[in-house]
Structure formats: C-alpha cells, structure tokens
Amino acid sequence: MTEKSRLGHFYLFPLTIWSILFFVSPLIIIILYSFLTKDIYGGVIYTFSLKAYQSLIQLTYLKVFWFTLKISVISTAIIMFFAIPVSYYIARSPLKNVLLFLVLIPFWTNFLIRIYAWIAIMGNNGFLNQLLLSLHVLKTNIQFLYNPIAVIVVLVYTYLPFAILPLYAAIDKFDFTLLEASSDLGASRLQGILKVLLPNIRTGLMAAFLFAFIPIFGAYAVPQLVGGQESFMLGNMIARELTITRNWPLASAIATIITLVTCLGILLYIRSVRRSDEKDGK
Amino acid sequence: MNHTKRGIFTTTMVILTLLFFYLPMAVLLLYSFNSSKSMVITGFSLKWYNELFTNSPFLWKAVSNSLIIAVSSAFSAVLIGTLGAIGLRWYSFKLKNLFQIISMLPLLLPEIILGVALLIFFSAFSFPQNLFTVYLSHITFNIPFVLLIVMARLEEFDSTLLEAARDLGAREIDVLMKILIPLTMPAIIAALLMSFTLSLEDFVITFFISGPGSTTLPIYIYSMIRFGVSPVINALSVLIVLATIVLSLFLSKFSKYIINH
Amino acid sequence: MSTYFIITDPFSTIVKEPVNIYDISMLGSSVGIKNISKNFGHFKVLSDINLEIKKGEFFSLLGPSGCGKTTLLRMIAGFDKPDTGSIFLDDRNVTDIASNKRKVNTVFQNYAVFPHLTVFDNIAFGLKLKKIDKKIIQKEVFTFLELVKLNGQERKMPSQLSGGQKQRVAIARALINKPQVLLLDEPLSALDAKLRKELLIELDQIHNEIGITFIYVTHDQEEALGVSDRIAIMKDGKINQIGTSKEIYEKPADAFVAGFIGETNLLKGSLSITENKETKLITEKAGSINILINNPKIKSGASLTVSLRPEKINILPIEPTVKITHECLQGQVKEIVYSGFQSRYFVKTKQNIMNIIKVHEANETRIRRGDKVFLEWEKSDMNIVEFS
Numbered sequence: 001m002t003e004k005s006r007l008g009h010f011y012l013f014p015l016t017i018w019s020i021l022f023f024v025s026p027l028i029i030i031i032l033y034s035f036l037t038k039d040i041y042g043g044v045i046y047t048f049s050l051k052a053y054q055s056l057i058q059l060t061y062l063k064v065f066w067f068t069l070k071i072s073v074i075s076t077a078i079i080m081f082f083a084i085p086v087s088y089y090i091a092r093s094p095l096k097n098v099l100l101f102l103v104l105i106p107f108w109t110n111f112l113i114r115i116y117a118w119i120a121i122m123g124n125n126g127f128l129n130q131l132l133l134s135l136h137v138l139k140t141n142i143q144f145l146y147n148p149i150a151v152i153v154v155l156v157y158t159y160l161p162f163a164i165l166p167l168y169a170a171i172d173k174f175d176f177t178l179l180e181a182s183s184d185l186g187a188s189r190l191q192g193i194l195k196v197l198l199p200n201i202r203t204g205l206m207a208a209f210l211f212a213f214i215p216i217f218g219a220y221a222v223p224q225l226v227g228g229q230e231s232f233m234l235g236n237m238i239a240r241e242l243t244i245t246r247n248w249p250l251a252s253a254i255a256t257i258i259t260l261v262t263c264l265g266i267l268l269y270i271r272s273v274r275r276s277d278e279k280d281g282k
Numbered sequence: 283m284n285h286t287k288r289g290i291f292t293t294t295m296v297i298l299t300l301l302f303f304y305l306p307m308a309v310l311l312l313y314s315f316n317s318s319k320s321m322v323i324t325g326f327s328l329k330w331y332n333e334l335f336t337n338s339p340f341l342w343k344a345v346s347n348s349l350i351i352a353v354s355s356a357f358s359a360v361l362i363g364t365l366g367a368i369g370l371r372w373y374s375f376k377l378k379n380l381f382q383i384i385s386m387l388p389l390l391l392p393e394i395i396l397g398v399a400l401l402i403f404f405s406a407f408s409f410p411q412n413l414f415t416v417y418l419s420h421i422t423f424n425i426p427f428v429l430l431i432v433m434a435r436l437e438e439f440d441s442t443l444l445e446a447a448r449d450l451g452a453r454e455i456d457v458l459m460k461i462l463i464p465l466t467m468p469a470i471i472a473a474l475l476m477s478f479t480l481s482l483e484d485f486v487i488t489f490f491i492s493g494p495g496s497t498t499l500p501i502y503i504y505s506m507i508r509f510g511v512s513p514v515i516n517a518l519s520v521l522i523v524l525a526t527i528v529l530s531l532f533l534s535k536f537s538k539y540i541i542n543h
Numbered sequence: 544m545s546t547y548f549i550i551t552d553p554f555s556t557i558v559k560e561p562v563n564i565y566d567i568s569m570l571g572s573s574v575g576i577k578n579i580s581k582n583f584g585h586f587k588v589l590s591d592i593n594l595e596i597k598k599g600e601f602f603s604l605l606g607p608s609g610c611g612k613t614t615l616l617r618m619i620a621g622f623d624k625p626d627t628g629s630i631f632l633d634d635r636n637v638t639d640i641a642s643n644k645r646k647v648n649t650v651f652q653n654y655a656v657f658p659h660l661t662v663f664d665n666i667a668f669g670l671k672l673k674k675i676d677k678k679i680i681q682k683e684v685f686t687f688l689e690l691v692k693l694n695g696q697e698r699k700m701p702s703q704l705s706g707g708q709k710q711r712v713a714i715a716r717a718l719i720n721k722p723q724v725l726l727l728d729e730p731l732s733a734l735d736a737k738l739r740k741e742l743l744i745e746l747d748q749i750h751n752e753i754g755i756t757f758i759y760v761t762h763d764q765e766e767a768l769g770v771s772d773r774i775a776i777m778k779d780g781k782i783n784q785i786g787t788s789k790e791i792y793e794k795p796a797d798a799f800v801a802g803f804i805g806e807t808n809l810l811k812g813s814l815s816i817t818e819n820k821e822t823k824l825i826t827e828k829a830g831s832i833n834i835l836i837n838n839p840k841i842k843s844g845a846s847l848t849v850s851l852r853p854e855k856i857n858i859l860p861i862e863p864t865v866k867i868t869h870e871c872l873q874g875q876v877k878e879i880v881y882s883g884f885q886s887r888y889f890v891k892t893k894q895n896i897m898n899i900i901k902v903h904e905a906n907e908t909r910i911r912r913g914d915k916v917f918l919e920w921e922k923s924d925m926n927i928v929e930f931s
Contacts, residue, residue: 110526221504
C-alpha cells in the first residue's frame with residue numbers, strides 16, 4: 001500500500017464506518033425484514049416469506065400507490081411550472097442576491113411552521129374563511145383542509161424552493177450570449193428558450209425535478225396534517241404499518257420499493273449528467 | 283435594458299411566488315398579535331408572546347433538546363464529513379463512484395425511509411430510543427450536506443497546493459492543519475450552520491426515532507398542531523421565522539458553497 | 544545568456560545590474576536519471592530516460608505538451624514514482640525518498656501560493672515547519688523578499704498580488720529552504736509575454752547568484768534557448784537531443800528537433816553523386832541542390848531530409864555573380880509578412896514554398912509580391928536531419 005492510499009484510508013475511515021453502521025446496515029435490515037414473517041407484537045419472526053410483497057398487490061395498496069404517484073406528478077409539475085420562470089428571472093436580475101435570499105428564507109424555515117401556516121389559512125375558521133366571510137363571498141365556514149387539493153398546495157409550498165435553487169444554479173452558469181446568438185439567427189424569444197436555454201440546463205432541470213419529486217413521493221407529514229382520510233399516501237401507509245398495524249415486513253417492503261424507485265431516478269440522473277458532460281467534452 | 287428582456291410572464295410568476303411564499307408568514311405574524319384565542323381578529327395583544335416565554339415549560343424543554351442535538355450532531359457530522367470530503371477529493375480507489383453515491387444517498391432518499399430504516403435498525407438491536415439515537419440519526423442525514431459543501435470548496439484548489447506544502451517539508455499533519463483546514467474554513471462554517479439548521483428543523487426522521495424523553499421542538503410543534511392549537515404557536519412561529527432570517531443572513535455569506543452543487 | 548532577449552525586446556525595462564543581496568550562494572547538487580520508465584495505464588509516459596545534470600547547471604526540459612517532461616520533473620521532486628529506474632541527487636539514490644525529505648524544491652506552473660497566508664507567511668512556511676527561531680526566520684524572509692524584488696509586499700495576501708508577484712513569492716518560498724536543486728515547472732506560462740521575459744532574466748540572474756542546480760520545464764523554445772546551459776528536447780517520453788542552445792539550434796539531431804526549435808525549411812530528396820564527385824540532393828519539389836556530405840555512412844541513392852533555417856537564406860532581386868560555394872535557386876515571391884525590423888518571405892521554387900526571414904537594412908532594394916527572386920545560402924547551413 002502506498003503512503004498516498006494509506007492517507008486516503010485515514011481520511012475516509014470515519015465516513016466509511018459511519019455509513020456502514022448507520023446507513024447501509026439499516027437499509028439492508030429493512031430489505032431483509034421485507035422478506036420475513038410478521039410477528040404479532042411488531043418485530044419479525046425469522047422465517048422467509050413473500051407475504052409482504054404479495055399483500056402489496058392488493059387493490060387497497062395499489063390504490064394508495066396510484067394516488068401517491070398522481071399527487072407527486074401533479075405537485076412536481078406545478079412546482080416546475082413556477083420554478084423555471086422564477087429561477088430564470090432571479091439569474092438574470094440585478095437584484096439576484098436579494099431574490100435568492102427571499103427564496104432561501106422559506107427554504108430554511110421550519111418545515112412544520114410552513115405546514116402550520118397553511119392550516120392557519122385554510123382551516124375551518126382560518127384566515128381565508130375570515131376573509132371571504134367578511135367580504136360576503138361566503139355565508140358559512142368552509143373546510144378547505146383535509147382534501148387532496150390542500151395536500152398539493154402545501155407540498156408545492158414546501159418543495160418549491162428545493163426546485164428553484166438547483167435550477168437557479170444551472171441557469172446562472174448558462175452563457176446568455178447563446179440566447180442573443182439564437183435571436184440573431186432569427187429565433188423568437190420563446191424558440192430561444194425552448195431550443196437553446198432548456199437543453200443547456202437539462203441537468204439542472206433534472207436535479208430540480210428529483211429534488212421535488214423524491215421527497216413528495218415519500219411525503220408523510222403533509223398528508224398526515226392537511227390531507228385527511230382521503231389523502232392517504234405511501235408515507236402514511238408505512239407509518240401505519242409500523243406503528244398501528246405493526247406489520248414491519250410490510251412497512252419494510254414499501255420502504256424498499258420507495259428506495260428502489262429513488263435509486264433508479266438517481267441513476268438516470270447520473271447517466272444524463274455523464275452524457276451531457278461527454279457532449280460538452282469534459 | 284435588462285428589464286425589457288424579462289417578459290411580463292416571468293415577472294408575474296416571480297411576484298406570485300413571492301406572495302405565495304410570504305403571505306402565509308404574514309398571516310402567522312398577524313395572528314401572533316391577535317388578542318382572541320380563535321382565528322377571528324379582535325385586537326392587538328402581546329399575551330401569546332408572554333405565555334410563550336413565561337408559561338410553556340415543555341416547549342422550552344423541547345427547544346433545549348433541539349439545541350443540544352443540533353449543536354452536537356452538527357459538530358460530529360462536520361468532523362466526519364470534512365475528513366471524508368478530503369479523502370473523496372484527493373484520493374482515488376476502487377468503487378469510488380459507488381462509495382460517493384452511497385455517501386450522498388441519505389440526502390436524496392425521502393426522509394421517511396431513513397426514519398423507518400433507523401427505527402427498525404435500533405429496535406432490531408434493542409437500542410433504547412432516546413436523545414442519543416436522535417443524535418446518531420441527525421449525524422447520518424447531515425453528513426451528505428457537509429460532504430457537498432466541503433467538496434465544493436475543495437474543488438476550488440488543486441492538488442499542487444498540497445504538493446507545494448509537502449515539497450516545503452510539511453508532514454501530513456501539517457498539510458491537514460496548516461493548509462487544508464484553514465483553506466476549507468469558510469465551507470466548514472457553512473456546513474456547521476447548515477447542519478445545525480437542518481437538525482433543528484428535522485421532523486420526519488426524529489418523529490420515528492425519538493422516544494418519550496427526547497421530544498425536540500418540531501415534535502412538540504407537531505403535537506401542538508395535532509392535539510389542540512394554542513395561539514402560542516403563532517408567536518413561536520414568528521420567532522422561529524425571525525431566527526431563520528438571522529441564520530440565513532449568516533448562511534448567505536457562504537451561499538456559494540450551498541447553492542452551487 | 545540573456546542578451547538574446549534584449550535583442551528581441553528593445554523596450555524591456557530590465558536593470559542589468561546584479562541583484563543586491565547578502566551572501567546567499569548555496570550548494571547545488573548533480574542530478575542523475577537512470578533508466579527511468581513510467582506508464583499510466585497503457586500509455587507510455589516515459590521510456591528508458593537517462594540524463595546527467597551537472598552541479599549548478601541551468602538545465603531545461605523542453606518539449607510539446609504530453610512529452611513526459613513534467614512527469615520527469617515530478618519524479619525528481621518526489622511527487623511521482625517511476626515504474627523502473629532510479630533518481631540520484633549527487634551520488635545518493637533518492638527514488639524512494641518522500642518529497643518533503645529531499646533537498647529539492649519546486650516552483651509550480653499555477654504558482655500554488657497558499658491563498659490563506661500572507662506573502663511573509665508563504666515564504667516563511669518551510670522554515671516555520673522546521674521550528675527555526677523567529678528572528679532568524681524574519682531575517683531570512685526579508686533577504687529572499689529582496690532577492691525576488693518584493694520588498695515591502697510582505698503583508699499582502701496573495702489575492703492582492705499579480706500573477707508575476709505570486710510567482711516571485713513561490714520562487715522565494717522555494718529558495719528559502721536552501722534546496723540543492725530548484726525545479727521549475729513551466730513557471731512563466733501563466734504570465735503575459737512581456738512579464739515572462741522580465742521574470743526569465745531575473746531567474747537567470749538568481750541562478751547565477753545562488754549557484755544551485757535549476758531544472759526548468761517548458762514548452763516554449765524561446766525561454767529554454769535564452770537561459771539554459773543545456774537543454775534536453777523531449778518527445779513522446781523519449782529524449783531526442785541533449786545539448787547547448789547553440790548546438791541544438793545549429794545542429795538539430797533530427798527533423799523533430801529542427802522543426803520544434805525555431806523555424807526551418809525541410810527539404811526531402813535522394814542523394815546523387817556525379818562523376819566528378821559532386822554531391823547533389825535531387826528533390827522532387829525544389830529541383831537539384833548541391834549539398835555537403837560529411838557522414839561516410841550516407842551513400843549515393845540514400846533518401847535525405849535536410850533542414851535549412853529561414854534566416855540562413857539570402858533573398859536577392861538579381862542573380863548573384865559568384866555562386867561557387869553558394870547554392871542558388873530561382874523563385875517567385877508569393878507572400879510577404881512585414882514585422883517591423885524584419886520581413887518574412889514565402890518564395891515558390893518549382894513546387895516548394897521556402898520560408899525566408901530577412902532583417903531590413905538601409906538602402907535595401909525593395910522586394911514586392913510577385914517578383915522573380917534568387918535564393919542563396921551556404922552549403923554548410925544545410926543540416927542533414929534524417930537519412931536512410
């Protein structure tokens with residue numbers, strides 16, 4: 001072993017031990033648990049079983065999966081619809097530091113406070129109701145909360161900054177003389193954006209998409225607090241199987257599937273980054 | 283001139299987004315000074331702030347738990363992550379890419395996965411769930427952020443700086459203490475602040491890991507929201523947002539290392 | 544040796560007085576490179592390099608990028624290890640000795656000045672590591688600040704310095720450790736042309752002053768020719784020629800060296816020896832040219848490549864009367880590039896384009912594009928660079 005690689009081992013030693021102990025092992029354990037038999041009081045019996053995966057094919061679970069996917073796609077689409085023009089504007093603005101700061105504040109603000117703020121607005125007796133009642137738009141209180149729309153609104157609110165930041169970073173690096181060149185060659189503003197800007201920032205787009213989609217797909221707190229009965233997502237199902245039904249193999253199986261889906265997304269992202277790096281000749 | 287290039291559409295979207303971001307916060311501010319216990323605006327009052335500071339012992343216990351965890355896990359994560367970032371930046375080995383992806387994965391996986399995995403892991407080994415397990419879990423999700431931030435800083439230097447130091451007679455410990463650490467200091471501070479903030483605001487992972495004696499602030503807020511809202515929460519929210527703004531001001535000094543990954 | 548640049552840069556502001564310093568002469572050592580080879584994967588970076596660099600010599604490793612010169616330098620510094628072969632400092636084998644234990648210091652291409660330390664602390668870095676008394680460090684630092692002409696700049700941070708100043712810091716920082724050999728890895732390539740010349744002359748002066756061995760890596764032939772005692776020309780991991788600047792320029796060992804150092808006209812053809820023992824180079828493109836053959840190995844019919852420097856060719860508007868020792872060709876001027884004190888002519892002779900450089904003289908007959916001209920040169924200026 002050369003002196004150099006010995007040093008590398010020294011620097012990486014704590015990280016390696018930590019990753020193995022508190023990240024890789026827990027992940028392996030849930031994968032193992034997903035193939036074991038459930039014990040009545042939580043925990044597992046150490047006999048191999050595919051029951052967890054078999055029960056996932058039942059209609060009720062498939063419905064939850066479908067609902068989660070639907071909510072994730074809709075919320076992420078709305079997020080991207082806002083994030084692209086906003087990060088474009090920030091990157092081009094002379095006030096970009098101020099604007100960036102204004103995006104960072106909600107990003108840093110406590111997650112539960114952000115959810116709570118929407119409960120205060122949309123609740124049965126909340127701000128929106130008060131406002132509409134005083135404007136005589138409404139005659140009686142309406143419950144805006146506890147439905148899928150409320151879940152989407154709060155998810156968009158929560159994860160929009162996550163998409164804006166990587167997109168901003170990508171657009172900020174974009175060479176805007178390319179847009180001038182394209183307009184010089186006869187492209188309209190929209191054509192320039194669609195054919196020159198977007199293809200050049202596609203890894204940023206991909207990162208923004210993943211940063212929003214992945215946590216939404218595994219959302220727990222938002223549907224739990226503002227979703228009600230009809231907005232049961234995969235995250236809530238894991239929690240239910242874990243704490244109420246105490247079916248740990250099933251909870252592990254759902255977690256394993258979400259992990260696999262996430263890893264797939266990340267691998268696709270890495271491949272697309274590599275491909276665009278190759279194109280740029282890096 | 284710059285103005286004409288940005289169309290009405292993008293400008294509208296920015297205004298809408300900023301309203302969307304800040305109206306909810308304004309509503310909280312409004313309610314925090316409302317004298318009524320209900321959401322009906324009745325008049326100005328500081329009583330919820332008063333109650334927050336004088337009559338909320340459980341809340342302050344949660345705050346102190348949160349601070350203990352945030353400080354200790356931030357320092358631990360920065361120690362492990364900084365050394366790891368140095369290793370990843372300057373040494374190559376087999377399966378480095380895989381190692382790097384695994385190190386980043388806690389950041390990319392939905393929080394609930396890490397929460398569930400750690401819960402099952404700790405109970406499989408009959409670890410008692412207390413502040414210590416929360417501390418361990420927070421280190422785990424903070425490490426990837428530290429890696430990202432410190433590696434971004436290290437990217438700015440090439441290895442000739444280290445070679446120059448060795449060439450001038452520096453031993454490895456000198457290279458670490460006299461070159462690497464001082465050079466990385468802005469990123470180390472940024473990583474500390476970021477880990478601290480992330481730890482303070484983590485709900486999902488802590489929710490699964492924490493036991494009876496280890497209620498952190500977000501867990502406490504969650505129970506306030508679920509089991510009876512007292513307007514104290516509005517006052518608390520306003521203070522937390524203010525604290526966030528102060529922290530963000532500090533962080534924005536180092537934003538270069540946080541945004542551009 | 545630096546006179547070369549005084550000619551090419553008449554506006555240079557260099558003060559030619561020796562640097563005013565205390566006694567800072569140091570002990571240089573010789574460097575021996577024995578059978579060094581190095582592969583990166585399947586790529587041969589260095590193959591069987593042998594080199595003897597003398598004590599106190601200003602030695603340059605010159606070659607295009609990717610020729611292995613930097614790798615060789617990094618091995619002497621101790622940053623890389625050869626796959627096979629050994630490196631000697633004086634008679635000591637240092638192949639397995641770490642860089643921080645060799646009496647060798649390096650000046651890097653990108654300066655590698657520590658951005659978090661002041662100029663003073665950068666220069667003092669090596670001495671502080673040795674835990675030398677603070678007063679001595681201070682005295683030494685000021686001596687070397689003066690050597691590199693950075694007096695009064697010691698409190699500045701590297702971000703406040705220009706590229707040239709940073710490189711001066713790097714030079715002082717290396718020299719303060721009293722190395723026996725100073726390695727310079729393209730130290731001037733990041734600077735602009737004028738600064739490059741100034742600093743090169745200063746480097747030469749510093750070398751003369753302190754007397755240690757300098758090994759200088761560059762891809763810029765002008766730099767290497769200007770200051771080196773000897774130069775090794777490298778290509779594809781091998782050394783093509785070792786010699787003084789004059790030897791390499793006047794007697795290039797092969798076509799690559801001839802083309803890489805300065806400019807040249809390469810003439811290819813076959814040798815023909817006439818009945819009255821006249822030797823002629825029969826070229827396809829330029830016709831038949833008289834040539835001197837000193838090498839008995841070259842037989843009639845051999846195919847030759849001959850190098851002829853552009854400034855060795857005389858360009859005449861009328862046919863010269865005496866042409867016994869001279870070679871003479873007829874041609875037509877295709878292009879003239881004026882550059883101040885000299886002009887460059889491209890003259891077509893049959894199918895060949897000859898490149899000629901001529902310094903302007905007073906009262907010279909002006910030659911225009913399209914003119915019929917005559918080219919003449921001494922036979923001895925033709926160098927055979929390849930034969931088979």
